[in-house]
Amino acid sequence: MKKVNVGIVGGAGYTGGELLRLLLNHPDVNIVFVNSKSNAGNRLYSVHEGLMGETEMTFTDELPLDEIDVLFSCMGHGETRVFLSETKVPEGVRIVDFTQDYRLDGEGNDFVYGLPEFQRERIKQARHVANPGCFATCLQLALLPLAKAGLLRREVNVTAITGSTGAGVKPKATSHFSWRVDNISVYKAFEHQHLHEIRQTLNKLQPGGFNTELNFIPVRGDFARGIFASVYMTTDLTAEEALALYRDFYAEAAFTHVSETAIDLKQVVNTNKCLLSIEKHGDKLLVLSAIDNLLKGAAGQAVQNMNLMCGLDEKAGLRLKPSAF
Numbered sequence: 001m002k003k004v005n006v007g008i009v010g011g012a013g014y015t016g017g018e019l020l021r022l023l024l025n026h027p028d029v030n031i032v033f034v035n036s037k038s039n040a041g042n043r044l045y046s047v048h049e050g051l052m053g054e055t056e057m058t059f060t061d062e063l064p065l066d067e068i069d070v071l072f073s074c075m076g077h078g079e080t081r082v083f084l085s086e087t088k089v090p091e092g093v094r095i096v097d098f099t100q101d102y103r104l105d106g107e108g109n110d111f112v113y114g115l116p117e118f119q120r121e122r123i124k125q126a127r128h129v130a131n132p133g134c135f136a137t138c139l140q141l142a143l144l145p146l147a148k149a150g151l152l153r154r155e156v157n158v159t160a161i162t163g164s165t166g167a168g169v170k171p172k173a174t175s176h177f178s179w180r181v182d183n184i185s186v187y188k189a190f191e192h193q194h195l196h197e198i199r200q201t202l203n204k205l206q207p208g209g210f211n212t213e214l215n216f217i218p219v220r221g222d223f224a225r226g227i228f229a230s231v232y233m234t235t236d237l238t239a240e241e242a243l244a245l246y247r248d249f250y251a252e253a254a255f256t257h258v259s260e261t262a263i264d265l266k267q268v269v270n271t272n273k274c275l276l277s278i279e280k281h282g283d284k285l286l287v288l289s290a291i292d293n294l295l296k297g298a299a300g301q302a303v304q305n306m307n308l309m310c311g312l313d314e315k316a317g318l319r320l321k322p323s324a325f
Contacts, residue, residue, distance in 0.1 A: 003030040004310050007068040009083065010075035011059065012036045014165050015098055017048035018299035019072060024054050026303065026317030028310075032068050037061045065089055070306055073097045094309050095128045096302045102130040103197045114305040115140060116314070117253050118201055123308045131305065134166055134227060134297025135218060136194040140201055141256055141274045142231040142289035145249035147206040151235060155212055160229035161219040166293050174220060185220050192218050226265045227297060229289040239280035246278055246287075254304070254314045255296060265290050272300035272318045295320070 006023060010016060011034040023029050034044060040061035045052040047059075065071065071093050073080045081101040089095065095111075102111035112126035113119065115137065123129060132140070139158055146152050164180050173179065174187070195216055202210035237245070246258045256274040263275045268290045279286040291297050300318055307314050 001028065003028055004070055004306070004312070005030050005032045005068045006070045006072060006306070007031075007033045007035065007063070007065065008072045008074060009035040009063070010073060010079070010098075011044075012039055012047050013074055014294055015298040015302075016074040017050070018294045019074060019302060020044060020048060020051060021054075022299055022303050022317050024051070028312050028316055031057065033060050033062065033064055035060055035063055063087065065093060068093055070094045070096065070310065072302060072306075073099065075099060077101065094126075094306075096131055096305055096309075097129070098131050098298060098302060100130075100133060100193065100197075102128070103132065103136075104200060113197070113201065114301065115201065116301075116304055116308060117141060117144060117250065117256055118205065120308060123305055124311075126309055129305045129309065131298065131302045133194040133197060134291070134293040135160060135162065135192060135216075135229075136197045137297050137301060138227045138229050138274065138289050138291045138293075139194070139198055139216070139231065141291075142229060142276060142287045143198075143202060144205060145246045146233075146235075147202045147210060148249060149245060150207045151237070152202060152206055152210055152233070153212060154234045156214045156231065156233045158214070158216045158229060158231045159219060160216070160227055161221040162227045162293055163221055163223045163225040165225045166227070166297075180220065181222050183220075183222055187218055187220060189217050190215060192216055223265075225292055225294055226269045227289075227291050227293045228265045231287040231289065232284050234283050235285045236283075237280075237285060239278065242278045242280065242285055246276060250276075255300075255318070263288055263290050267322055268292050268296070269322055270295070271320045271322050272296045272304060 036059040039059040077099045080097045080099045111128040111130040112122050114129040114131045250256045255272050259277045263277045272295045274291045277288045
């Protein structure tokens with residue numbers, strides 16, 4: 001079988017490093033180039049040190065787009081739109097974009113929103129895919145079954161804590177070790193940018209649309225990677241009915257699994273899994289959702305989307321195992 005030739009632009013960040021780690025070990029992929037103007041000529045492992053011994057490839061400032069089948073954009077938000085306006089990408093090249101530039105529907109936007117559990121068949125036919133945000137992935141997977149059943153008619157409340165890698169590789173006041181360690185803090189309460197794409201999906205999936213409050217409190221955690229979300233709402237479903245609803249919805253999902261017992265963040269770190277657990281407390285339904293923000297929330301989901309777009313095994317290159325400790 002002919003391998004899929006891929007190129008990466010913006011390959012120096014955390015998600016770029018995770019994407020490289022996955023693609024270097026993907027049985028059906030050949031990496032043609034990794035573009036980074038500031039690192040051109042340097043070995044990939046000079047930036048992503050964990051790749052030492054895995055490859056001798058170097059970053060390049062060239063863009064041999066006519067040699068690839070798939071282009072991954074790991075650039076900063078806003079930069080993919082500029083790149084595509086200035087660069088002629090051959091029509092046959094598929095694009096998977098990590099930024100938020102094309103996640104929302106709009107005139108002239110032909111990107112398909114790349115949440116496989118939501119619209120796998122559309123992704124299979126897509127030429128361009130917008131990879132979802134990390135919080136958006138975690139929260140949507142907690143809510144999709146309820147939306148499909150038309151049950152998100154009352155206020156939804158979410159608190160979700162994320163690791164420091166979610167802030168990106170460039171140092172910020174709130175990402176330095178001395179500030180982050182032994183500390184937690186709330187940010188962008190009720191106003192996080194991922195709310196827009198979450199609402200868009202729920203509005204499409206739920207019969208009659210999604211018209212209720214979605215109260216989201218994001219929290220910065222003192223760990224490196226992962227997202228753990230607590231989602232609750234009032235519902236008339238019994239615990240047994242809710243569990244059956246979720247298990248039925250995700251019966252064919254490649255990486256999303258429903259647990260009968262409480263879940264831990266460590267179960268998903270370094271994997272492309274989303275784990276969900278369901279609890280009923282009085283009239284409240286509690287859904288716990290956990291993902292690795294760099295994998296299922298970014299690079300892993302991007303590879304999953306590429307696999308679907310190229311007709312590959314959906315799990316190819318993504319059979320990753322969590323740490324035992």
